[in-house]
Amino acid sequence: MSTKFNAADKTERLLNLVICLLYTRKPLPKAKIRDAVPQYGTSASDEAFDRMFERDKDELRELGIPLVTEAYDILFDDEPGYRIDRREYALPEISFAADELAVLGLASRVWAQASLAGPAAQGLRKLEAAGVERDDSSLIGIVPRVRTVEPAFEPVKDAVLARAPVVFTYRKSGTGEAATRHVQPWAIASWHGHWYLTGFDTGKGAPRVFRLGRIEGEVAVEGRAGSYEVPAGHQPSAMIRTVAVEREPRRAALRVRVGAGHSLRRQARTVEALDDTWSLVAVDFTDTEAFSDEICSFGPDVLVTDPPELRESVIRRLTGALGSGPGNEGADA
Amino acid sequence: MSAMKQSGQSGQSGQPGHGRQPSESATTRLSRLLTMVPWLLNRQGVEIEEAAREFGVSAAQVESDLALLFLCGTPGGYHGDLIEAEWESGHVYLGNADTIKRPLRLGVDEALALIVSLRALVAVPGIGERDAVVRALAKLEAATGSASAGASRIQVLIDEGAGEEFLALAQQARASRRRVHLRYLVPGRDESTERDVDPMRVISFDAHWYLEGWCHRADDVRLFRLDRIEALSVLDEDGTPPETAQPRDLDFGVFMPQADDQLVRLELGPGAVWVSDYYPVESLERTPDGGVVIDLRTADTAWLRRLMWQLGAQARVLEPAELADEVRRGARAALDAYAAVPGSTGSAPVSG
Numbered sequence: 001m002s003t004k005f006n007a008a009d010k011t012e013r014l015l016n017l018v019i020c021l022l023y024t025r026k027p028l029p030k031a032k033i034r035d036a037v038p039q040y041g042t043s044a045s046d047e048a049f050d051r052m053f054e055r056d057k058d059e060l061r062e063l064g065i066p067l068v069t070e071a072y073d074i075l076f077d078d079e080p081g082y083r084i085d086r087r088e089y090a091l092p093e094i095s096f097a098a099d100e101l102a103v104l105g106l107a108s109r110v111w112a113q114a115s116l117a118g119p120a121a122q123g124l125r126k127l128e129a130a131g132v133e134r135d136d137s138s139l140i141g142i143v144p145r146v147r148t149v150e151p152a153f154e155p156v157k158d159a160v161l162a163r164a165p166v167v168f169t170y171r172k173s174g175t176g177e178a179a180t181r182h183v184q185p186w187a188i189a190s191w192h193g194h195w196y197l198t199g200f201d202t203g204k205g206a207p208r209v210f211r212l213g214r215i216e217g218e219v220a221v222e223g224r225a226g227s228y229e230v231p232a233g234h235q236p237s238a239m240i241r242t243v244a245v246e247r248e249p250r251r252a253a254l255r256v257r258v259g260a261g262h263s264l265r266r267q268a269r270t271v272e273a274l275d276d277t278w279s280l281v282a283v284d285f286t287d288t289e290a291f292s293d294e295i296c297s298f299g300p301d302v303l304v305t306d307p308p309e310l311r312e313s314v315i316r317r318l319t320g321a322l323g324s325g326p327g328n329e330g331a332d333a
Numbered sequence: 334m335s336a337m338k339q340s341g342q343s344g345q346s347g348q349p350g351h352g353r354q355p356s357e358s359a360t361t362r363l364s365r366l367l368t369m370v371p372w373l374l375n376r377q378g379v380e381i382e383e384a385a386r387e388f389g390v391s392a393a394q395v396e397s398d399l400a401l402l403f404l405c406g407t408p409g410g411y412h413g414d415l416i417e418a419e420w421e422s423g424h425v426y427l428g429n430a431d432t433i434k435r436p437l438r439l440g441v442d443e444a445l446a447l448i449v450s451l452r453a454l455v456a457v458p459g460i461g462e463r464d465a466v467v468r469a470l471a472k473l474e475a476a477t478g479s480a481s482a483g484a485s486r487i488q489v490l491i492d493e494g495a496g497e498e499f500l501a502l503a504q505q506a507r508a509s510r511r512r513v514h515l516r517y518l519v520p521g522r523d524e525s526t527e528r529d530v531d532p533m534r535v536i537s538f539d540a541h542w543y544l545e546g547w548c549h550r551a552d553d554v555r556l557f558r559l560d561r562i563e564a565l566s567v568l569d570e571d572g573t574p575p576e577t578a579q580p581r582d583l584d585f586g587v588f589m590p591q592a593d594d595q596l597v598r599l600e601l602g603p604g605a606v607w608v609s610d611y612y613p614v615e616s617l618e619r620t621p622d623g624g625v626v627i628d629l630r631t632a633d634t635a636w637l638r639r640l641m642w643q644l645g646a647q648a649r650v651l652e653p654a655e656l657a658d659e660v661r662r663g664a665r666a667a668l669d670a671y672a673a674v675p676g677s678t679g680s681a682p683v684s685g
Contacts (some may be wrong), residue, residue: 008401010359015366015405022432023407036408059360064440064480090435094476100469103454103462107469110450110489112538116442120450122368123443125387126436127473129371144450144457144491144537149610161441161483187486193540213607230486237490255674262518262525263561297639298523300666303674315671320646321664 013039017056018065022089027070027081057082065089091126101128106143115148115157146190150212153188155219156197160185163230165202165223169216178216183208184228187236198236200228209243249284252291253305256281260301263294280305288313296321364437365390366398370416371436373427381423396420399427407432444477445484453489457537491537499565500535503544507532512572513546516564517557522635525563526550531574545581547574554578594630597637598652601625605647608640626651638663 016037021028030053034040040049060067066088069080096104108124111117148154152168159166166185171178184200186207195212255278256264265271269282285291292313295302299318304311365388372387373379385392399418406415406429417428439447451470455463474481506513517526528550536543542559554574596615601608603623615628631637634656641648641660650657 007357007359007362008397011362011366012401012404014359014363015401018363018367019405019432020408063360063364064438089437091438092476094472096469096472097465099462099465100472103451103466103469104447104473107447107450107454107466110453111446116446116449119440119442120446121389122364123439123447125368125372126439126443129368129436130375143534144453144489145539146450146453146489146491147539147610149607157487160486161445187488189488189490191490191540234486236486236488260523262523266518266563293643296642296645299639299642299663300670301523303667303670305674311671315668317645318642318664318667318671321642321644322661322668323646323649 009039013037014056014060018060018084021067021082021084022086024083027068027083029079029081033082091129093130094127095130096127110144110146112145112147115153148195150195150215152212152215152219153195155221156185156188156212156215159219159221160188160197162221162225163228164221164225165227166219167222168219170210171214171216181208181210182222183210186230186234188212189236189240191237191240196236196240198234198239207239209240249286250307252283252285252307252310254281254283254295255279255303255305256298257301261298264298264302285310292317362398366402367433367437369395369398370402370427370430370433373425374430374434377426378424381420381425384425395425399425402427402430439477439480441480441483444473444480445487448473448477448481448484449487449489452484453491457491491540497542497559499544499559499562500542502565502567503532503559504535506567506572507535507544507546510572512568512570513544514564514566514568515557515562518561518563522633529568530555530557531572531578533574533578534580546572547578554581556581594632595634595653596628596630597634597650597656598626598628599637600649600651601627601644602647605644608644608648634659642667 016039017033020033020036028036030050033053034049040052057067066085067082068085069082071080104124104127108120111120156166158164163185165182167180167182169178170181180203182202183197184202185197186199188195188197190196197210197212199208199210200206201208251269254261254264255274258273258277258279261281264281264283265279267283269284271282272280274280283291288310292310295304295310295314296317304314369384369388373384381392381395385395388395390398399420402416403418404415408414414429416430417426419426448470451466451473454466455470503513505511511532513530513532515528515530517528518524519526528548530544530546530548532544532546533554534545536545536556543556544559544562545554545556547553548555599608600620601624606623606625609617609625609627612629615630617628618626620626637650637656638660641650642664650660
């Protein structure tokens with residue numbers, strides 16, 4: 001039995017069901033629907049039809065189709081009838097000017113890859129179905145792109161929208177230590193290339209900010225949707241900035257080879273020539289690991305003199321780069 | 334999903350066991366049909382290829398969709414009840430589909446994907462079309478109602494970032510078609526360069542601003558990260574890029590490998606798997622410890638060497654051997670220097 005054939009068969013059945021329920025003015029009882037949609041005629045038994053119809057109803061509702069159940073006849077109200085509310089079904093009549101469609105086109109492409117890229121494109125097509133052609137010729141020379149590469153993005157976004165409490169394993173930035181966190185999600189925001197979740201950490205009894213990239217494994221819903229309130233006027237951006245930025249900058253002393261370390265020299269507080277080969281450069285930083293990333297990328301051209309934890313972080317990575325890679329300790333050829 | 338059309342470039346392509354062949358679900362197809370019908374009704378006689386492009390599917394798929402529509406209609410099943418569809422000429426004509434002539438309302442994800450990004454666009458510094466963005470946003474919010482209620486709790490902040498001092502200049506040069514002169518820091522090579530560029534687009538990608546343009550030094554399209562521009566001057570010269578200059582497809586990042594670039598194979602530990610999301614990879618295999626082995630192509634391996642030093646024990650180069658040697662030699666030289674120059678607090682040097 002070909003699954004492809006079955007899927008096509010099912011699409012046909014669902015489409016006929018949608019048309020039938022949109023077409024009818026009065027709610028239709030199940031028996032009438034079974035007669036009206038030819039593909040139901042082939043179901044072997046009443047039980048098989050009932051099961052199929054229940055599943056179909058659920059799937060249409062998941063697509064956002066407003067399928068309503070109403071009493072078919074006031075005199076016999078134990079027999080429910082079904083229909084799709086036309087006004088609720090249809091996209092309201094809105095007409096967009098050509099330049100508005102152009103910016104909508106731009107907006108639909110903000111989501112690079114995966115996750116919301118598909119819904120954005122589908123949403124745009126619905127808006128364009130009405131007939132106006134978008135004017136891409138004037139296309140704006142600005143192209144913003146945002147990615148959602150974090151695997152946690154999708155479940156966390158859904159939990160934010162549903163206001164559903166979640167539990168996940170989270171790795172802290174400084175120590176790298178992983179712990180289970182119970183959170184009521186409030187909002188998510190993309191900031192400086194990373195997605196962040198704001199919410200109330202029920203384990204800590206306080207609001208917290210989480211970076212989605214540090215969530216490990218599954219994000220599981222552990223409570224009823226809509227079971228808590230998001231504080232009125234919650235501003236995720238403000239909360240994320242407070243946590244992510246307002247750390248006191250510290251000063252690092254670096255030995256930078258002459259002719260190298262351009263990006264460090266640009267941020268430098270002071271640059272002092274040590275000899276023909278080396279400069280002593282003072283740079284402010286806030287995040288030790290992030291700054292250690294930058295320094296390591298210069299390899300032998302930049303050495304940390306101070307502070308010690310930055311120096312150790314760099315030495316640890318370089319020592320690792322000397323070795324034989326992940327999971328192969330001592331297997332160097 | 335429209336991303337399918339790029340599957341040839343995607344990370345998982347060509348991988349046994351990844352079976353990218355989409356067996357489309359009945360509801361995904363239904364959703365497309367319910368959008369395709371109003372779209373076609375308003376574009377009688379449109380070419381099949383154009384419909385295929387718009388919906389991100391093959392022309393054969395559009396024909397098969399039309400064949401299915403042809404079998405559907407209002408109850409009764411008689412000739413006059415069915416949807417009329419004709420496409421033999423390569424042009425599509427659709428009729429008798431009044432019940433589904435309007436598109437379905439926007440779903441929650443559709444509404445919020447558009448609203449969140451329109452709100453982000455409003456905040457983009459110097460966007461010329463802010464007025465159109467505001468109008469489109471107001472109409473969309475009114476039309477989507479409750480579906481857009483949660484959109485305020487999903488935010489994309491693109492207004493901030495380094496390099497903003499050059500943003501206005503770059504946009505102005507692009508709009509007035511002027512060539513610019515850049516002093517630019519090549520990130521992968523720690524090298525300051527001078528070049529003339531004909532601006533094509535200004536791009537914000539993962540919170541970095543880029544100027545994309547025709548570079549006369551490389552004789553090719555290049556992306557310049559604004560925070561790595563050391564100096565930018567607008568020249569009194571025409572800056573229309575050559576007709577052959579094609580903007581890059583950014584769906585898979587700002588890196589654009591060429592087929593004849595060198596193939597590099599990397600092993601990434603669990604803490605470095607993100608690398609496979611940030612760079613376009615040719616193939617990807619998972620390892621038992623939660624890491625991956627990836628193949629990628631690059632013309633220049635300097636940036637990779639630097640990336641390997643950053644990743645430390647979380648990554649290693651499997652091929653080519655010369656690159657693996659370069660990484661080890663650089664790390665060794667740096668560690669030797671650390672051993673020779675103690676830190677200010679005298680922390681003990683670590684032997685490699």
